[in-house]
Amino acid sequence: MGQPVPRYDAAAKVTGRATYASDMPLDNPAYAFLVTSAIAKGRIDRFELDDAKRVRGVIEIVTHENAPKLKDSKLFSNGGYAGTTIQPLKSAEIAHDGQIIAVVVAESYEAAREAANRVKVSYSAAAPSATFDSPGTTTAAAKGQNSQFKEDPKVGDFAKAFDAAEVKLTASYATPTQHHNPLELFTTSCAWTGDNLVIYEGSQYVHGLKNGVAEQLGIDADKVRVVNPYVGGGFGSRGSMTPRTAIIAAMARRLNRPIKLVPTRDQGFTITTHRAETRHEIKLGASRDGRLVALRHEGAEVSSRPDAYCVGGTKTTTRLYVCPNVDSLVSIVRADRNTPGFMRSPPEVPYLFALESALDELAVELNMDPVELRRINDATRDPIDGKPYTSRSLMACFDEAAKAFGWSQRSPQPKSISDGDWLIGYGCAATCYPTLMGPSAARVRLQRDGRTRVEIAGHEIGTGAYTVIAETAAERLGVPLEKVAVFMGDSDLPPAPVAGGSNSTASTCSAVMMVCDQIRQRLFKALMPSDTLADKAKETVGISPAPSTQAAKGDRSLDIEKAFDALGVGVVEEYGEWKPEGAPLDSFRAMHNGQVRLVGGHQMKDQIAYAFGAEFVEVRVNRFTREIRCPRLVGAFAAGRIMNPRTARSQLMGGLIWGMSSALLEATEIDERNARYVNDNLADYLVPVNADVPGVEVILLSEEDDRINPLGVKGLGELGNVGTNAAICNAIYHATGQRIRKLPVRLEDIEL
Amino acid sequence: MRPFSYQRASDPDMAVQALSAAAAANEPLTKATAQPLAGGTTLIDLMKLDVMRPSAIVDITPLAQAWSAIAPGGDGLRLGALAKMSVVAAHAEIQRSYPVIADSLKLAASAQLRNMATLGGNVMQRTRCNYFRDVSYENCNKRNPGSGCAAMDGVNRMHAVLGTSDQCIATYPGDFAQALIALDAMVEITGKAGTRSMPFAQLHKAPGSTPDIETALQPGELISAFSISGRWPRSVYLKARDRQSYEFALSSAAIALDVQDGTIRDARVALGGVATVPWRAREAEALLKGQKFDDGLAQRVADAAFADAKGRKHNSFKIALGKRVVARALQQAVTMEI
Incomplete structure (x- = not known):
């Protein structure tokens, strides 16, 4: 432990011997291809299947009229296994864009795909509500409708303290819908031997999927086995059961033949989950010397009609800094969308973007170094419950990262550094993730x-x-x-x-x-x-x-x-x-x-456990084209005992890069007229290419935490991409003097 | 994707024959049942997406022997249509005498795509309009004539502000074509009746009321070469985009100047990422000719280039951006060392 030994699976992966779910050999499989809805709300009037059925090799086309009956599974947060309770193929009703409405099974993938292309569907479309501000949404507090969101943290008297504060800041922030897009597509293969089912599917929770599918099929869970020795990226998208698995399993049972499903990239945008768009209002009150006296974080998140999913990141943002008067509120906005789900650092990414941006704004207001503002408000105890952090190396991370970055050479004035066509800005933010x-x-x-x-x-x-x-x-x-x-x-x-x-x-x-x-x-x-x-x-x-x-x-x-x-x-x-x-x-x-x-x-009962880090970025904004580039990302992280510095570094580096991507590139665009995703492919949903990431530096601080678990280990997989969004926007402010509060930041948002 | 026949054409006659045989009368090229396959980087994608549904594929890669020469000469340049983008971009004489061509190719797509894609295929690349490329949207006048345009009031950040019509606002996505149109290139077309040449500027058709007709090519015709007169060492291609590589232009400018003793004798300005077709800003060029360059002139030229631009909900920024790109590209062209 603690040694940078090479990956156990490195040779298998680089030589192509690693077998992912859809690589698993099946005995005489049939191939499935999905047909998904072209409307987000309404009902299916009619299918015309004759043309599709004429394609040579088509075995069966399953729609809500002839689909195997499945039992419902409750949402994972309500004691079930499902990531959505919208169960396709159950009725003619459509609840979101890209819902599965038919499955074609054929002797080959090509025949199934061609037949799926030939399926014609008549709909009665209704006007859907797409997102925030769309007519027809409903909004209510998360507390009381989401069993995992128990409390809006608060302490002291926020209103009074904010009112009396020497320095005040109120600012609103917004984050977009995002999709995980793991490289491995959302494939599922199902093979029955008698009463026993084997599922090959990339899953982040094989025991959850096994039990969930068994529940939907109405069979003993011990008859179900889920196999996936390698998963080609998850990022949360494979954490809970999606409807496709039980559908394919039931079809394979009825057909008495293994079925292999390989959905397309664009179908992956609607048959699994996504990071929901969020909005935030932050109010900070501080004394002239920078001490926080009042903090309020109000967040709103979009979810589906039936499911009260939310990430509720106020549990973290209300506890990060010392502040005697804290208030918070999380609301859920229901729209005609698929149910969102986990995506790498689900609560922390959107909520810390808001808080860490606001702190930078406050630092500007106070004419104070943003690192020093955080030092003044650094906590050793959770300000809400008063429990001590098991360990907390936030400021040590800031100091190490600042040194490596060269923060001391920064001139605090916006627009004060440039290089030829490029305005240069430095920014930083805290990052954290619960252990x-x-x-x-x-x-x-x-x-x-x-x-x-x-x-x-x-x-x-x-x-x-x-x-x-x-x-x-x-x-x-x-x-x-x-x-x-x-x-x-x-x-x-x-x-x-x-x-x-x-x-x-x-x-x-x-x-x-x-x-x-x-x-x-x-x-x-x-x-x-x-x-x-x-x-x-x-x-x-x-x-x-x-x-x-x-x-x-x-x-x-x-x-x-x-x-x-x-x-x-x-x-x-x-x-x-x-x-x-x-x-x-x-x-x-x-x-x-x-x-x-x-x-x-x-x-935890008597303590609070988080891993921490500090992230510094250099941003360059082209004064002519307004193009925004990020040539340097530096992060210092402390997460207890590091089991393997090589794999830890890789995780954190990927996190920093994804954080930059989230700030500057990634957004799933919604056509608000019809609540449909528009850029549902990897050519238009941009992620960084190598040329976008010339410099990434990861610093691992040693931290001993003997109170957390026998190994002294804190998780760090989700630590890297939390602070980056704010760090980038803070750097853009430094480069241009312009504060941007809505992600992703694009060149048209820059006004010089 | 749908089943199709596959045939390799061993010579131009065979290719033309195979492509014309399958063509129905009055059918626009984009709907022709037979399609030529070169690098395949656009056609195969669109077939997988079910946007293009040819029943016959005629593989013209065997013609590369005859059609991929890069021939700079004393009086100009000839480029075979099957030359690979990467090879042309790396050619020393192209980089020296036609930097706008080398850069427009180098800044396009990815290294892998540039290694596969051909010049002829590149100029025939079809729009990246999401509503065009997703067949679940019924209303696309380019795909289903008369069905309407989903992009007009939809998500249209990437769409065109010049050369649009009330039928279509899809952007022409390529880069190389801007260099060609700027340099008054001629395109050589091989068909049943042999070869003919026409100005490259006449190849692409603005959408007007027939967005499904994208070029002047007829079924059975193939681009065999491009030719350019003179040398254009003072030329640049500037491209603004969301990421540093492998991304289409939000706005680009191909500029070529002939400056003698500080006076602009000839000027070429072409725009990419902002128009429905490769776009030549002739009214902007007119302002430059015979003038001494300064930043005020650059601004007037940029304004003239976008005088007729029409923005919509998400793409209006392209007008201001496009002007800055033109002005900056002019500055770069004027000050470049040659």
């Missing part, structure tokens, strides 16, 4: 020669999960890394939580460490049946809050061969279930039912 953990099981098998097999239904979504799990097992068992084989991405393996909320490393490695310690304990016991060490080793099992001392105990060398001789066996195998401190009583039962009980962040 979350979930119950996880693992099975570890050790052979006499040191060969080790680790089984855990975790997920390799590109983050390095195989690698850090292998490192954990190798270190705890004292075997060479190359002797460790890791098996993941299979719901027949011991359950692990969703690969979301940056919990995976802390959760899965804690479980693997615990089970490895169970093996050590058996081996020690065999060698020294009367030694008290067995009891000592036992201490290392589970949730003892002192990882550094445990590690010392675990370091005690073990002669594996002697221990095996003493035991008289060839293999030692252990299974165990780990849960973080404070996990609810039903954690393990929920874990086996495919439901996650994540704990951490601000919801």
